[in-house]
Amino acid sequence: MSESDTGVAIEGENPEEITDIDPEEDSDVERAAREIPPGRPLRVDDLRMEFGGLTAVDGAGFAIEEGSLTGLIGPNGAGKSTTFDCITGVHRPTGGSVKLHNEEITGLQPYEIAARGLVRTFQITRELQEMTVLENMLLAPRGQQGESLWRAVLPGVRRSVQAQERELRERAWETLEFFEIDHLAEEYAGNLSGGQRKLLEMARALLTDPEVVLLDEPLAGVNPTLERKLLERIDELREQGYTFLLVEHDMDVIMENCERVIVMHQGRVLADDAPAAIRENEQVIDAYLGANV
Amino acid sequence: MSSATERVAARLPDNDAVLILGVLFGLYVGFTVLGMALGLDIAGLASTLQRITFFAAVYALLALALNLQWGYAGLLNIGVAGFMAVGVYTMAMLTAPASPAAGGVPGLGLPLWVGVVGGMVAAALVGALAALPALRLKADYLAIVTLGLSEIIRLTYNSTTFQTFSIAGADLGTGASQGIQTPTNPVMALYYTTPSSPAAGKTGLGEAVFGFFKTLGLDEPVVVDWTYTIVLVIFVGLFYLLLTRVGNSPFGRVLKAIREDELVASSLGKNTNRFKIKTFMLGCALMGLGGILWQGSQQLVNPALFLPIITFYVFIALIIGGSGSNTGSVIGGALFAGLLFEGPTFVRRLVQQTVDLGGAPNTFTDAIAALGSLDVGPLLAYTLADVSSLRFVLVGVVLVYLVQNRPDGLLGHRKETAAAVSLARERTAAGQADGGETEVDDE
Numbered sequence: 001m002s003e004s005d006t007g008v009a010i011e012g013e014n015p016e017e018i019t020d021i022d023p024e025e026d027s028d029v030e031r032a033a034r035e036i037p038p039g040r041p042l043r044v045d046d047l048r049m050e051f052g053g054l055t056a057v058d059g060a061g062f063a064i065e066e067g068s069l070t071g072l073i074g075p076n077g078a079g080k081s082t083t084f085d086c087i088t089g090v091h092r093p094t095g096g097s098v099k100l101h102n103e104e105i106t107g108l109q110p111y112e113i114a115a116r117g118l119v120r121t122f123q124i125t126r127e128l129q130e131m132t133v134l135e136n137m138l139l140a141p142r143g144q145q146g147e148s149l150w151r152a153v154l155p156g157v158r159r160s161v162q163a164q165e166r167e168l169r170e171r172a173w174e175t176l177e178f179f180e181i182d183h184l185a186e187e188y189a190g191n192l193s194g195g196q197r198k199l200l201e202m203a204r205a206l207l208t209d210p211e212v213v214l215l216d217e218p219l220a221g222v223n224p225t226l227e228r229k230l231l232e233r234i235d236e237l238r239e240q241g242y243t244f245l246l247v248e249h250d251m252d253v254i255m256e257n258c259e260r261v262i263v264m265h266q267g268r269v270l271a272d273d274a275p276a277a278i279r280e281n282e283q284v285i286d287a288y289l290g291a292n293v
Numbered sequence: 294m295s296s297a298t299e300r301v302a303a304r305l306p307d308n309d310a311v312l313i314l315g316v317l318f319g320l321y322v323g324f325t326v327l328g329m330a331l332g333l334d335i336a337g338l339a340s341t342l343q344r345i346t347f348f349a350a351v352y353a354l355l356a357l358a359l360n361l362q363w364g365y366a367g368l369l370n371i372g373v374a375g376f377m378a379v380g381v382y383t384m385a386m387l388t389a390p391a392s393p394a395a396g397g398v399p400g401l402g403l404p405l406w407v408g409v410v411g412g413m414v415a416a417a418l419v420g421a422l423a424a425l426p427a428l429r430l431k432a433d434y435l436a437i438v439t440l441g442l443s444e445i446i447r448l449t450y451n452s453t454t455f456q457t458f459s460i461a462g463a464d465l466g467t468g469a470s471q472g473i474q475t476p477t478n479p480v481m482a483l484y485y486t487t488p489s490s491p492a493a494g495k496t497g498l499g500e501a502v503f504g505f506f507k508t509l510g511l512d513e514p515v516v517v518d519w520t521y522t523i524v525l526v527i528f529v530g531l532f533y534l535l536l537t538r539v540g541n542s543p544f545g546r547v548l549k550a551i552r553e554d555e556l557v558a559s560s561l562g563k564n565t566n567r568f569k570i571k572t573f574m575l576g577c578a579l580m581g582l583g584g585i586l587w588q589g590s591q592q593l594v595n596p597a598l599f600l601p602i603i604t605f606y607v608f609i610a611l612i613i614g615g616s617g618s619n620t621g622s623v624i625g626g627a628l629f630a631g632l633l634f635e636g637p638t639f640v641r642r643l644v645q646q647t648v649d650l651g652g653a654p655n656t657f658t659d660a661i662a663a664l665g666s667l668d669v670g671p672l673l674a675y676t677l678a679d680v681s682s683l684r685f686v687l688v689g690v691v692l693v694y695l696v697q698n699r700p701d702g703l704l705g706h707r708k709e710t711a712a713a714v715s716l717a718r719e720r721t722a723a724g725q726a727d728g729g730e731t732e733v734d735d736e
Contacts (some may be wrong), residue, residue, distance in 0.1 A: 088560060114562035128553035131546075132708060134716045139550050140561050144543040146713055147563070149571050152542030153535060158713065161542065165713045173718050186708070186716070208561060 041066050041212050041243045042087070042118070047096035049082050049267075056082040058267030059096070064212070064260075069234055069244045071254040071275075074264035075288050080247045081123050083264070084214050088120045089113045100212065115142065117211035121218055123247070125197040129190030133181065133200060136189050137172040140207035144168070172207060178233065179203045180226060195221035202230070212243045219248060231257050251289065255279065263288060309620040316624050320345055320631040327639045331646060335510045341639075343518050345631050350525035351587040352634075353626030356610040357532045357619060358579035364616040364705075365540055366572045367552030369436040372423065373580055373607045375443025376416045378599040380581020381588045382450055384412035385473045386465055398473045399457060399464040405476050409585055416581025417574040419446070424573040428566055443601060451596040472595025475588075480520045484513075525586055529623060532579060536619050539575070546711040548572055609633070609688055612695060615705025624703060633691065637684050641677040653678035 040063040049057040057079040064070050072080050086093040089110040098106045105113050128136050146152045146161035176182040179199045184192060189200060202218050219227050231253070234244055248254050254261055255275040263271040263278060265287045271278055278284055324345055328338045355373060362368040370376075388408035389400025403411075423442050427435040449455065450467045457466035467473060481488035484499030491513070495503065506516050539545055547568050550558035559565050588594045606629065614625020644650070653674040654660045660675035676683055695702065710716055 090556065090560070109564075110556065110559040111562050111564045114560055119562075120560060126554050126557045128550050128557060130553060131549050132710060132716075135546055135549065135711055138543070138712060138716070139546050139558070139563075142562055146543030147547055147568075149539065149544050149575070152544040152713070153538045158538070158542075162713045165543070166719070169712075169714065169716055170719070172716075185718075186710075188708070204561070 040064055041101055042245070043099040043102075044083070044087065045097045045099075047083060047086055047098065048094045049079070049086050049091055050094045055267055057086060057093070060264060060267065060269050061096075062262050062269055062272055064243055064245055066243055067238045067241055068260060069238060069246060069258050071258035071261040072245055072247045072264065073249070073251075073254055073261060073288065074270070078264040078288075079267040080264055081216055082267075084120055084216055084247070087113075087214065088118065114208065117209070118214070119205045119208050119210040119212075120214035121198075121201040121205050121216055123216040125194070125201050127189035127192065127197050127200050127204075130188055132186050133176065133189055133192070134169075134172055134185045136200060137176065137204055137207055138165075138168055140204045141168050141171070142208055175203045175207055178229075180229075193221075195223065195226075198222055199226070199230075206237070210242065212245070215244060215246045215248075217247055217249065219250060219253060227253070312620060313623050313627070316627050317346070317349065320349070320627060324631070324635075324639065327643060331639070331642055336512060336515055339511055339515050339519070343515065343522050345635055347518070347522045347525060348630035348634055349627035350522065350529050351583065351626075352607065352610045352630045353529045353623040354525070354532055354583040354586060355580060355607040356614060356622040356626045356629075357529070357536050358576050358583055359607050359611050360616060360619060360622040361536050361539065361548075361579070362573060362576035364611065364618070364622070365545060365552065366548040366569060367432065368424075368569060368573055368576075369432060370439045370573070370576065371436045371601070371604055371608075372439030372441075372443030372446075374599040374601055374603040375439070375446040376420060376577045376580040377584025377588065377603070378443075378446050378450060378594075378596070379419050380412035380416040380578075380584040381475070381594050382412075382467060382473065383415035383581070384408035384585050384589055385475045385594060386467070387411045388476045389474060391464070393474070398466040398468040400473075401463060401465070405479060408476070409582070412585050412589075413578040413581045416584075417578040420574045420577025421570060424570050428569050428573075440601065440604075443599075443604065447596045447599045450599075468595070470595060470597075472593050474593055475591065477592075478517070478521055478590050480517060480524060483520065484517060521590060528582075528586055533619055533623060536579075540619060540709065540711055542711070542713045544568070549711050606634070606688075609692065612702055613691065615702030615707070618702075618704040618707055618709055621702055621704030621707075628703075633684060633687050637680050637687060641680050641683075644673070644677055650674035650677070 043063040045061045047057050047060045048055070060079065060083055072083070074080055082091065085091040086096075087098050089105070089108050089112065092107045096106070097104060100113070100116055100118050103116070105116065105118070128139070131139075145164055146158075151157045151161050173182060173185065176185055179202070181192075181196055181199050181203070184196065189197070192200060198218055198221055202215065205213055205215075219230065222230065234242075234257075238244065246254070246258065255278075258275060261271075261273065261275050261278045262269055263281070263284045265283075270287060271281045271284050273281065279289070321342055324341055325338060328341050331337075333341065355377070359370065359373060362370045384405075385408070386398075386400045387403045388405055389398055389402070391399055391402040393399055419442070423438050424435065427438040451470050452467075453469045455467045456469040457464060459465070477488045479488070481491070484495055484502065485491045485493065486496055487493040503513050503516060506512075540548075547558055547563050547565075550561075550563070551565050551568060555565050558568075584599075588598050610625040610629035611622055612625070613628050614623065615621030650670045650673055654663070654671045657675065660672040663669075663671040
């Protein structure tokens with residue numbers, strides 16, 4: 001595709017080459033996003049992702065404040081999950097840039113991005129089915145000595161690996177306890193229910209000690225009591241400096257818990273504002289919310 | 294099995310030893326009964342059991358190596374025979390004498406241990422060569438690449454181009470289809486003053502050991518073969534220990550995650566390609582060593598020993614035992630060697646000795662035609678006449694049965710937790726109602 005339907009010329013895959021953006025076509029919120037001063041943990045500029053003839057993300061841009069819970073909403077097919085995929089390296093974006101703490105992470109491999117402190121959960125859960133819940137959890141922590149083949153095998157050195165394993169085991173148990181799935185710790189993850197899998201994914205993501213967490217519909221199928229607990233937990237973690245970006249279709253959750261909401265529609269950012277303002281935004285009501293919210 | 298007993302079973306390493314010994318014992322009893330029915334004397338029985346143990350050990354070694362790649366990391370390596378060949382041939386070429394006897398192939402004349410290490414390193418490097426491009430693609434490509442590579446390796450060793458050649462002034466060779474001699478079995482040095490010619494005299498240990506077994510009716514070759522077989526069994530133990538440590542560690546955990554869902558492992562910060570290449574190289578090095586221990590002990594190796602069927606046999610052994618389980622790999626190796634590899638030969642001998650089936654018909658049609666007159670003799674004789682075909686049929690039957698009824702193999706369903714310590718919770722562990730689990734570290 002040489003030119004998209006929004007008039008943005010694509011000159012190559014290198015994001016730096018994509019400078020030919022017609023300001024008239026840029027929405028106010030996208031301009032505002034670019035004007036946000038650097039220093040925010042996650043910043044996305046003019047992100048584009050095309051699959052053959054389909055443009056899934058069409059120049060989306062936003063920045064997220066440290067310690068915030070930002071909602072990312074939009075109708076099905078708006079490009080939310082693809083945006084997540086581009087941010088986390090699952091897809092290499094066709095254009096645009098993603099920065100984590102002002103470091104360009106566009107096009108890095110998923111493991112390089114995760115190692116920098118940005119993790120995600122998946123909309124359709126991807127638990128490791130034939131591994132126990134505890135094994136799933138213990139996979140997550142960064143900087144595990146025993147991930148070196150030599151340290152795992154050599155006598156003597158292995159002792160320090162074991163010591164670290166004991167520490168991580170305790171953390172894993174505590175986290176599972178918080179998420180109320182500790183009774184399933186030794187079950188295969190594949191035996192968990194849909195809601196439990198969501199919890200496991202979120203628990204596993206948190207065990208990586210991330211700075212920025214992208215949650216793709218983490219509350220779907222989770223019971224209301226636990227949902228409240230999860231949101232409280234997110235609040236606690238935010239106070240410690242964790243930053244969350246949340247895709248969710250439950251508008252009550254979004255409106256009551258997020259301090260900012262980004263609305264995507266047809267691959268672009270339609271609005272980026274406080275929940276109250278989003279609720280009043282005519283474009284958002286037309287595209288997504290409908291008249292009842 | 295309840296989850297409590299499952300947990301207890303998983304924590305008791307002795308149980309696995311008992312399981313393995315139980316399988317071996319079962320095979321020994323079975324073959325002793327068969328041997329006695331065949332009228333074998335004590336030497337014949339000892340020789341039979343040695344053969345069973347030898348093949349059980351070599352298939353266990355190779356199944357363990359394959360289990361690391363396929364069982365843990367999900368890397369489908371269909372080139373086991375090729376990596377074995379690289380190990381053995383490199384060993385043979387490094388250690389063959391620089392000026393061999395007439396008809397021999399020249400080598401570098403290096404010590405045996407250099408040859409063994411060299412063989413393992415060469416197998417690992419060839420493994421890396423195969424893995425580097427293939428790992429970037431989907432998993433199936435690795436299977437195709439390794440199968441092709443295995444045949445390329447075999448045909449290269451078969452090629453007359455490399456029968457003898459020179460590199461930097463040193464004469465080398467593969468011996469092409471005639472093969473290349475391998476060093477004298479090092480266990481000979483225990484018993485003979487000149488290992489390469491037993492007639493030259495025995496060592497003190499040789500005199501004592503041979504003297505003792507002579508009174509039991511066992512000849513020198515049987516004792517030597519048993520000694521080497523015990524060395525192989527020790528190597529099975531070492532492989533098992535090494536691979537259990539690899540598996541029961543954060544490294545092994547990442548491998549399992551790669552097998553289950555590579556994107557998840559990657560999204561949790563694991564450089565999956567690096568893990569895959571390390572694992573593949575280690576597995577190939579162990580296959581090279583397995584090849585050296587097996588074919589390298591047979592005085593002469595030739596390319597026909599490394600046909601793809603060897604790879605499939607190793608896969609069958611692993612599938613029987615249960616991919617993903619090291620104990621299963623060993624048990625699978627033993628059961629494959631005993632029941633499928635050696636078993637048919639014995640059954641044939643027994644049937645032929647006890648029932649007179651007459652001459653085997655030349656064609657399958659002739660064999661079937663006799664069924665019309667309700668005579669199953671010709672079909673039975675035809676079936677037993679070609680034991681290698683019978684082996685194929687048996688392998689096929691077992692495979693179909695397993696895939697339908699026990700796709701995880703004998704032990705593949707077990708929870709073998711990949712962690713360097715027990716993952717039971719410490720503070721509750723002592724007081725748990727289901728029997729008080731205690732932490733058992735593997736050190």
